Amino acid sequence: MPSTTTSDARLWSGVLALHAHVESRLGAALQRRHGLGLSEYRALGFLADAPDGELRMQDLATALGLNQSSVTRLVGRLNAADLTHRDLCPDDKRGVYTVIRDEGRTRHAEARVTYERTLAAAFDEAAADSDLAAILEGLRRASR
């Protein structure tokens, strides 16, 4: 029975529902209209915002909240799509920089329109859902 579910637990289950809903919308839109996965899009975003458009694998991993090995493969895909390229670190030959190409910046800029519009739409849907509306409201108040 629900006996005494912690208020934190109830809160978190709401966040999970919101997260699942929004991420699914975002992922579908990006994949369908730009051929980009969510992680790929976000990786391009971090790279585009980084000085000189380059980051080390490690930094990209923590920024994305992903495993280091996942980032190796993620960057492999980006390289294969010519959106980024690898560059060796001159002062530390263990290090590898991933550098965003102009193509990568372009693709990301295009995708960002979709991303932000889809996000707004997903938020609107959530606001219309009785279970999600309260959480979204709290988040929006906190973001001001």
Added chain:
Amino acid sequence: MPSTTTSDARLWSGVLALHAHVESRLGAALQRRHGLGLSEYRALGFLADAPDGELRMQDLATALGLNQSSVTRLVGRLNAADLTHRDLCPDDKRGVYTVIRDEGRTRHAEARVTYERTLAAAFDEAAADSDLAAILEGLRRASR
């Protein structure tokens, strides 16, 4: 450059960071101390709360925010671990009920202690992080 990132986008990236952090803590704790994955734990929770401790695959899928095929395999694992069992729907022979066993209820009750304690700890960690604290605060206010 960050040019004009939507406020929604900034908000969502914060939610993503919080989500990644908390889920990783929860998943690790459940796996290590109870041999349960997050989806398995949550599935047991929905089943335990359902009338007669049973749900149809479809309902479980939407409750978990998962695909139907994912639920087929998820329930397969739960069955293999003797935490649940299948039961055919008498009036609709296409339907399959997944019924929680006593063992399943026990395991879930044990795991819940870990889950809720880990959740509280993860929230505390988030509250100490300057990037996450504001979001968490908004969520907590909204949950009252």
Added chain:
DNA sequence: AGCTTACTTGTACATGCATGCTTCTGCTCG
């Protein structure tokens, strides 16, 4: 009889963990 619903199965893929390989760093010992 089609057409929809409810699952299952085949397949592909992104991710995580453990491991291996290279490079760097620090420390000890001659």
Added chain:
DNA sequence: CGAGCAGAAGCATGCATGTACAAGTAAGCT
């Protein structure tokens, strides 16, 4: 002071797993 070595740091790779998508099967509906 320099050589050498143990251990850490930074990535890549092998393997296992969880999930999604597409197609298949079986049962109900109109």
